[in-house]
Amino acid sequence: MSTYTSGNDRSAYPADISPSKSNGSISYNPTPHLIPEGDNAVALEVTGSTATDKLIIIMVGLPATGKTYIAKRICRYITFFHDIPAQIFNSSNYRRKLFGVMPANFFDHSNAEGLAQRTTACNAALDDLVDYMKKDGVRVSVYDATCSTRERRDHVLKKLVDENLHCNKMFVESICEEEEFLEENIRELKLSTPDYHNIDPDDAAKDFNERREQYKAVYEPLDDRDGSYLTVFNYCKFMVNKVRGYLPLKVVHFIMNLHTLPRTFYLSRHGQSEYNDLAKIGGDSGLTKAGLEYARRLANFCKDEISVKTVIDPDTDKEVKKEIPARLWTSTMQRTKETAQFIDHSPLDNLWDNGEKREWLQFRPRARRNLDEIYAGICDGLSYKEIEEQFPDEFARRQKDKLSYRYPRGESYMDVILRLEPLAHELERIREPILIIAHQGIHRILYAYFMGLDRAQAPYISIPLNTVIQLTPHAYGCHEKRISLMQKSELKCSDDGQDEPVTNVSMSESFSKDNVSSLNMSSP
Numbered sequence: 001m002s003t004y005t006s007g008n009d010r011s012a013y014p015a016d017i018s019p020s021k022s023n024g025s026i027s028y029n030p031t032p033h034l035i036p037e038g039d040n041a042v043a044l045e046v047t048g049s050t051a052t053d054k055l056i057i058i059m060v061g062l063p064a065t066g067k068t069y070i071a072k073r074i075c076r077y078i079t080f081f082h083d084i085p086a087q088i089f090n091s092s093n094y095r096r097k098l099f100g101v102m103p104a105n106f107f108d109h110s111n112a113e114g115l116a117q118r119t120t121a122c123n124a125a126l127d128d129l130v131d132y133m134k135k136d137g138v139r140v141s142v143y144d145a146t147c148s149t150r151e152r153r154d155h156v157l158k159k160l161v162d163e164n165l166h167c168n169k170m171f172v173e174s175i176c177e178e179e180e181f182l183e184e185n186i187r188e189l190k191l192s193t194p195d196y197h198n199i200d201p202d203d204a205a206k207d208f209n210e211r212r213e214q215y216k217a218v219y220e221p222l223d224d225r226d227g228s229y230l231t232v233f234n235y236c237k238f239m240v241n242k243v244r245g246y247l248p249l250k251v252v253h254f255i256m257n258l259h260t261l262p263r264t265f266y267l268s269r270h271g272q273s274e275y276n277d278l279a280k281i282g283g284d285s286g287l288t289k290a291g292l293e294y295a296r297r298l299a300n301f302c303k304d305e306i307s308v309k310t311v312i313d314p315d316t317d318k319e320v321k322k323e324i325p326a327r328l329w330t331s332t333m334q335r336t337k338e339t340a341q342f343i344d345h346s347p348l349d350n351l352w353d354n355g356e357k358r359e360w361l362q363f364r365p366r367a368r369r370n371l372d373e374i375y376a377g378i379c380d381g382l383s384y385k386e387i388e389e390q391f392p393d394e395f396a397r398r399q400k401d402k403l404s405y406r407y408p409r410g411e412s413y414m415d416v417i418l419r420l421e422p423l424a425h426e427l428e429r430i431r432e433p434i435l436i437i438a439h440q441g442i443h444r445i446l447y448a449y450f451m452g453l454d455r456a457q458a459p460y461i462s463i464p465l466n467t468v469i470q471l472t473p474h475a476y477g478c479h480e481k482r483i484s485l486m487q488k489s490e491l492k493c494s495d496d497g498q499d500e501p502v503t504n505v506s507m508s509e510s511f512s513k514d515n516v517s518s519l520n521m522s523s524p
Contacts, residue, residue: 053168054133055140055247058156060147060173060222063212064185066235066260067174069475071142073428077254080449081421084139084247089129091145092195095121101195104210109149109218119155126156130163139247147171148219153226170248171229172255173222178234185260185475192476235259257429260475265427265450266306266435267443267469270335271295275381276465282373282380287338290490294466297485298437299342301468302326305483306433307362325350327434328363331371336437340365343435363435370419373439377410402459413441413459420445443469450478466490 057074059067075086099117106114122145129141147153160169176182186208196204222229230252231239243252271291275283287295307326310319325348330336343363350360379387388395398405406412440463448458450471466486472479
């Protein structure tokens with residue numbers, strides 16, 4: 001893969017990959033094809049340029065059906081993977097700001113004062129949404145509310161029409177009747193929503209269920225009169241009505257992979273490789289002795305922690321560990337496969353949620369090329385010191401813009417974001433715990449996506465060797481836990497062979513103060 005250049009500046013090309021030559025000289029090209037994005041042009045798919053229309057998504061559904069979770073995942077997905085600005089306008093936040101926390105009878109539809117105040121909160125949220133959508137460059141907003149009656153939905157649509165917004169509008173309805181989903185959603189709400197902060201859990205559950213019944217008494221599901229919509233039934237059945245356009249259909253496809261059940265991802269780099277030991281980047285080397293030792297410890301961790309769940313034995317009323325199905329993904333590189341070689345793949349009889357009982361192969365290895373490390377092109381197999389000496393201009397360009405920089409004949413972080421998008425859909429869909437053994441660059445992107453970080457921060461996140469990063473997504477964010485399986489002192493070398501000079505980046509421009517502490521500025 002060649003490097004994009006602008007104008008007649010040929011200095012960006014290393015000597016051995018210069019443009020086409022004729023009789024030993026550079027071909028005459030007085031009017032070159034200029035790339036607007038410059039030297040590090042990336043696919044339009046990850047810059048938002050393919051989304052031509054603006055889209056307003058209006059959530060519909062009873063409380064505890066996962067509306068806010070769906071709204072947050074939509075915005076996170078299209079912002080991170082497609083660079084499309086998006087924002088949520090949650091009616092409950094406006095209601096709390098204007099009128100405070102209210103008891104269940106406030107939501108009684110016959111409560112005229114409460115209904116008027118809820119309408120005021122609705123209008124305040126819509127006013128801000130309209131102002132947001134009128135900005136240049138903005139493409140997506142989500143109005144997050146129950147919108148439980150046709151009267152309220154008509155009110156929302158009229159408000160948007162009166163503001164002369166030329167946007168696509170789509171309803172997304174979540175209907176949840178499965179007890180497993182409802183219990184989990186209610187548990188998350190009691191733990192996370194400001195309405196029940198410092199409230200006794202039993203009192204919170206009682207009040208919330210009463211509130212839900214108030215909405216249920218007047219609830220009117222979507223139908224053809226509501227126009228373009230997607231209805232989600234228990235996260236397993238979907239009804240799509242009159243949805244057209246690139247971005248709306250992109251959102252529909254993504255939502256079809258979502259669910260609100262708790263699940264956990266485990267991210268691990270491969271064990272120390274021979275190239276780590278030699279301070280080389282890339283390559284396809286095997287593991288060192290220290291790397292093999294980490295592989296053995298990781299296999300034990302899989303057996304003792306990932307593939308088991310603590311449950312209450314109904315006979316003894318004591319906590320016991322129960323084996324559960326678990327997944328394993330690796331890249332296609334030798335070092336990740338060797339890291340997975342000691343993991344047990346015993347069969348397990350399992351009863352699935354569709355009532356089917358069949359055999360499951362624990363940690364069935366699945367090698368995914370999407371998970372291969374960033375390809376360093378002509379720099380593959382070199383150390384950072386060698387890159388700086390042999391290709392000083394390339395080294396300087398990477399220091400200037402690490403996210404977009406593309407190695408000559410290689411890849412950039414932006415290129416890798418594009419190839420990781422399909423796996424993001426799969427990770428949203430998967431319900432079993434999954435161990436992903438991959439590489440530093442890959443895990444930086446996955447970590448940034450689930451932890452809600454800007455993708456400009458991804459190249460600077462610390463993903464050390466010999467460490468398992470446990471991520472547990474939930475409705476309002478993602479919990480993180482790091483487990484070190486080997487100490488750095490157990491490695492032959494003093495570092496993991498991935499250090500490079502500090503990147504020249506403006507902290508004030510690229511990162512928020514809250515996130516700086518989580519970044520490792522001396523890593524590639």
